Amino acid sequence: MKHLAxxxxxxAPVAAFANPDPADWDAVTAEAAGQTVxxxxxxxxxxxxxxxxxxxxxxxxxxxxxxxxxxxxxTADAVTRVLSEKQAGENDDGAIDxxxxxxxxxxxxxxxxxxxxxxxxxxxxxxxxxxxxKTLQTDFTVPTEGFESPWAMAQVVFIHDxxxxxxxxxxxxxxxxxxxxxPGRFTYPQPPDFLGTTFLKQALVDLLDDPTVLAxxxxxxxxxxxxxxxxxxxxxxxxxxxxxxxxxxxTGPAQLQLIADGEIDLAISFSPGEATAAIANNQLPPTxxxxxxxxxTIGNASFVAIPYNSGSKAAAMVVANFLMSPExxxxxxxxxxxxxxxxxxxxxxxxxxxxxxxxxxLGVATLSPAELGTVQAEPHPSWMTRIADDWIERYGVAQ
Numbered sequence: 001m002k003h004l005a006x007x008x009x010x011x012a013p014v015a016a017f018a019n020p021d022p023a024d025w026d027a028v029t030a031e032a033a034g035q036t037v038x039x040x041x042x043x044x045x046x047x048x049x050x051x052x053x054x055x056x057x058x059x060x061x062x063x064x065x066x067x068x069x070x071x072x073x074x075t076a077d078a079v080t081r082v083l084s085e086k087q088a089g090e091n092d093d094g095a096i097d098x099x100x101x102x103x104x105x106x107x108x109x110x111x112x113x114x115x116x117x118x119x120x121x122x123x124x125x126x127x128x129x130x131x132x133x134k135t136l137q138t139d140f141t142v143p144t145e146g147f148e149s150p151w152a153m154a155q156v157v158f159i160h161d162x163x164x165x166x167x168x169x170x171x172x173x174x175x176x177x178x179x180x181x182x183p184g185r186f187t188y189p190q191p192p193d194f195l196g197t198t199f200l201k202q203a204l205v206d207l208l209d210d211p212t213v214l215a216x217x218x219x220x221x222x223x224x225x226x227x228x229x230x231x232x233x234x235x236x237x238x239x240x241x242x243x244x245x246x247x248x249x250x251t252g253p254a255q256l257q258l259i260a261d262g263e264i265d266l267a268i269s270f271s272p273g274e275a276t277a278a279i280a281n282n283q284l285p286p287t288x289x290x291x292x293x294x295x296x297t298i299g300n301a302s303f304v305a306i307p308y309n310s311g312s313k314a315a316a317m318v319v320a321n322f323l324m325s326p327e328x329x330x331x332x333x334x335x336x337x338x339x340x341x342x343x344x345x346x347x348x349x350x351x352x353x354x355x356x357x358x359x360x361x362l363g364v365a366t367l368s369p370a371e372l373g374t375v376q377a378e379p380h381p382s383w384m385t386r387i388a389d390d391w392i393e394r395y396g397v398a399q
Contacts, residue, residue: 025123028318031315032314032315032317033063033065036068036097036312037065037068037097037098037312037315038096038312039068039098039319040075040099041069041070042071042072042194043072043073044071044073044253045251045253049071050337051331051332051337054331055067055322055323055328059318063318065319070096075099075194076192078099078105079099079105079109081094081095081096082307091308091309092311093310094311096310097312097313097316098304098310098319099306101148101304102139102194102303103142103300104384104385106139106140106142106144106303106305107381109305110145114308116305116306116316117148119149123149123320124321125324126149126324128326128345128348128349129324130348134301135299135301135375135377136150139378140378140379140380141216141377142380144303148305149305149323149324150303150324150343151301151320151323151328151332152301152338152341153300153301153340153341154270154300154301154340155270155297155375156198156292156297157269157271157274157290158290158291158292159266159275159278159290160265160267160289160290161265161285161288162287162288162289163287164265165182165185165265168291168292169291170294171294172207175237176233178266179237182265184263184264186242186266187241187242187248187258188248188249188267188268189249189251189252189268191388192388193250193252195251195252197387197388198268198298199268200388200391201383202293203233204229204379204387205376207230208229211376211379223383223386231394247397248397252267252268252270253283256278256284259284259285269290271338271339272339272366272367274339275365276339276363277335279363279365280363281336286364290366292372292373295376296376297373297375326344326353326356326357329344330357330360334360335360335362335363336363339363342357
């Protein structure tokens, strides 16, 4: 018996760090009360920061969870932090409890066993997620397998000031022709900013006759041939960009400010409702509108993931589940807040929850789901990693 008591004492600290079971939601919420979640998320947008602050208020009210927004400029910084902690043997209570993540960063963390899970498909609100109508179980072609949960839908749109550019441009070649006729009136955020790399991906997808080649990993054998149309396009476009391509806005909001200041007429966005939200917030002129390309534009979901060594996994799951709630999803879709698309199957909601979405006014600059047209798939993350590095070598400028 004495030996058993000693053994029990040795095992007690291990139990304290046992992973919570998302299938036992009552136990998860009980454990979450009083925990602090350090959510590492992009901090470059006032509207996004305000939404995250609101999420913090709500999870504090309902669950006693404290949410701290750790503002990032590059999600890769969070990935590096978790990897460094693993290498240092800091496996129990890391500095990061949740990450807003996509694409190559998710693939890197998943491959390196840096994620807690699977958890996402056992969260209560997963039952109302639109897994049939939206791409929510793969991330840039990489299966999520429950290691991240979705919270917003995005699709590329182009925002234009109709005072100076009154018609939609149907494809990338038309954008190039317009830019050549209107030098200095277009730019995009400087890669590796995610919106800047999104412009590069969108250009390549539109320029290729068959973009399905991008669904598989890039190889030394196919990379140069597949990306050749992109570099030819950029070689012509760069000299006619804002400031002749010798400077770029650092972020998406900085790009929109250039429209507001009358310096450019066209910008890329990954939020169909961003222009309406920016008009409402007096960040864009009321003449701003959006369009998509005729072949369609890239769409994806935004996800959150929980590092393997978070000390607040229960509270992180509470936040992830709340982000998928009808209340949070309707607020995120409100163009006066964020203007993101919802991950939910709205038709499957209760009448009360569906009314939250029915009451939304999408706004004058927001395209309807039908107007958004075809959603093009995200390329495999390996393409963007190489393309971003090559862009920096070919066209990069000091910030």
